[in-house]
Amino acid sequence: MSAGNTIRPLPVLKGEQLRASRPEAHVWLSASAGTGKTQVLAARVFRLLLRGVEPAAILCLTFTKAGAAEMAARVNRQLAAWVRMADTDLGADLIALGERPTPALVARARTLFAKVLDAPGGGLRIQTIHGFCQSLLAAFPIEAGLVPGFRPIEPREEALLRRQALSDLLIEAEREGRHAPVETIGRLSLRLGEQGAEQFLAECSRAGVALEALPAGIAPFIRRALDLPAGDIEAAVAAGCAALDDDAIGRIGAANRAWGTATGGGFADTIARWLTADEGARVAMLADLMNVVRTGKGDPRKASAKLIAAEPDYEALAAQLGEECAELLSLRVRAAYADLLGAALEVGRDYARGYEAAKRRAGAVDFDDLIGAAVALLQQEGIGEWIRYKLDQVTEHVLVDEAQDTNVAQWTIIRALVDEYFVGRGVYAPSVRTLFTVGDLKQAIFGFQGTDPLFFQAAERYFADKAQEVAGDELMPEDERGLPFDRLSLTDSFRSTAPVLEFVDAAIDTVGAAGLGAADAIPPHASRVAGPGEVALWPVIAAGAGEAEDAGEEGWIDDAVRDNAARIAKTVRRWLDDGLILESKGRALRPEDVMILVKRRGELAQLLVARLYAEGVPVAGVDRLRLS
Incomplete structure (x- = not known):
């Protein structure tokens, strides 16, 4: 084998890595970033194949297409290398995996590449959860309620379709003389921003079933749910003002007058005007009245000794008045929120219907449709049981990568796949069927696709309880009981x-x-x-705190964003000019050694490229690098 085609030997698995790769147990692996979890995942696949498991019986579910492709390439590259590798090198790889390199096992290792290529589908089943759902639904489109020959749409086409659905909704409303939808979306945009309003409508489209379950008039329903009065809210506030205890308010005013200070006199004058005001004026003065007993932040004002001396019940009277005023003032805020939410949900329901119709016309489904339709199909009475039975016949080992990014619906699909693995080996003895799950709870906080740390932990408890239930079944022969459930962790x-x-x-x-x-x-x-490292936390740049300057064409971008981009670019320029030494590489820093990660491809990302160019720093641009 030429030097250019050499394959590096497999790293030796140790400790928890070795235990996790063992195919004789279910594994729930917690793996922090950089701890070699992909290596362990691949090692488990190798060890399954070495034990004679058919490639088609292994299903690997990953979070992204890039992750699935990288995993497939890694496995195929290693299996291809084993075909040509010297016996000693191949034996070393098997030892690294925790296997004994017997002549029979070495010979079997050399056949695995061809065996995988000959498998149905042309290789291992390494898919995203959406890809798996697509293949499942393609086999049963009618049963799933989909158009035969449906096609999944990528995020870019989905965004265009959503924009078109929104445009159609607004145009149709204007044509029919209905101004409410246009006004509601305008109010949403002011409150949430343009992107926020579009995101709200997108969430409505994902919750179409729930919105259809709401009554025809959503706004009144929301008011009832929030315990708000129906009808004109100002009338309710006026009625509340009329119900306030004038005698108690007068006692508070008298105590403030007796206090003898300018502040007390001002409060007493406010109360005097309140007591002589008509209904409309009292509504207008409600905030001034509350200011007598509460601060601008809404906290109760501290009663002085003179106030209490003038009115022994002052603190109780002031507290009661403050609560009543705050409740009445909050009616307006809560009602405005409820009315906007109700109107927004009504528009969202119309938008969800329009978006669904647009997808049907295009024969398309989005990623949420794939998951939802697959869940409904697997839970459908009759056909669902038969489909789960067919899946159980061909799938013996399920490996789930990035499990912290799996939401409730996706866990439902995984449960349908592997629940039978936790009922004892039975007719499958002495063969085994396993679940391998790897994830990092700390990364579940990002909330991808509706994920939550609670779902990750709930899934772990569910499968652990299932495994424990079977393992402890004394009525079942010992060799037919379920496999152990290993909870392991990689922190190195x-x-x-x-x-x-x-x-x-x-x-x-x-x-x-x-x-x-x-x-x-x-x-x-x-x-x-080995080697040094540093985490430097820079001071936060607050909006409006930057130097005043003419931003020109960038005037629409927040000054904090501009200042931050300039600071980063100047820092990189200084590193290069000062010849910052990379001790790990024994040389000075070069531009390609610097990677700048941003939360999203927004204003900062675009500005960074411009600022780096301005500083004379070569830059690859946005999205030129793919992170594994």
Whole structure:
């Protein structure tokens, strides 16, 4: 084998990595970033194949298409290398995996590449959860309520379709003389911003079934749900003002007059005007009346000794008046919120209908449709049981990557796939069927696709309880009982140096395990990477705190964003000019050594490219690099 085609030997699995790759147990693996979880996932696939498991019987579910492609490439590359590898090198790889390199096992390893290529579908089933749902629904489109030959749409086409559905909704409303939808979307845009309003409508389209279950008039329903009066809210506020105890208010005014200070005199004058005002004036003065007994922040004003001396019940009277005034003033705010929400949900329901119609016309489904239709299909009485039975016949091992990014609906699909794995081996003995799940609870806080740390933990408890139930069944022969359920953790990082991980641990200690959604303490991290490291936290740039300057064409961008982009670009320029030494590489920093990660591809990302160009720093631009 030429030097250019050499494959690096597999790293030796140790400790929890080795245990996690064992195919004789269900595994729930917690793996922090950089701890080699992809290596463990691939190792488990290799060990399954080495035990004679058919490639078609293995299903790997990943979070992204890029992750699925990278995983498939890694496995195929290694299997292809085993075909040509010297016996000693192949034996070393098997030992690294935790296997004994017998002549028979070495010979079997050399056949795996061809075996995988000959598998149905041309290889291992390494898919995203959406890809799996698509293949499942394609086999049963009528039963799933989909148009035969449906096609999934990518996010870009979905965004265009959503925009078209919104445009159609507004045009139709104007044509029919209905101004409410246009006005409601305008109010939503003012409150949430343009992107926020579009996101709200997108969420409505995902909750179409729930919106259809609401009554025809959603706004009155929302008012009732929030315990708000129907009809004119100002009339309700006026009635509340008329019901206030004038005698108690007068006693508060008299005490303030007796206080003898300018503040007390001002409060007494306010109360005097209130007591002589008509109904409309009292409504207008309600906030002034509350100001007598509460501060601008809404806190009760501290009663002085003179006030209490003048009126012994002053504190109780002031507290009661403050509560009543605050309740009446909040009626307006709550009613305005309820009315906007009700109107927005009504528009959202119309939008959801329009978006569904647009997808039907195009014969398209989005990612949410794939998940929802698959769940409904698997739970459908009669056909659902038969489909689960057919899936159970061909799938013996399920591996779930990035499990923290799995939401409730996706866990429902996984449960349908593997529930039978937890009823004992039975007729499958001595073969085994396993679930392998790897994720990082700390990353579940990002909330992708409606995920939550609670779902991740609930799934772990569910499968652990199922495994324990079967393992403890004394009526079942011991060799037919379920497999052990191993809870394992990888905390040794092969990516970050010790100082960086020490900062991470300190941050976790500050937030606390509960702040990350963890029920138990999060174990500390360790580093397998020698060398220095540093985490530098820069001071926050507040909006409006930057230097005043003519922003020109960038005037629409927040000054804090502009200042932050300039600060980052100048810092990189200074590193290059000062010849910052990378000790790990024994040379000075080069532009390609710097990676700038942003939360989203927004204003800051675009400005960074411009500022780096302005500083004379070569930059690859946005989205030129793909992170594995």
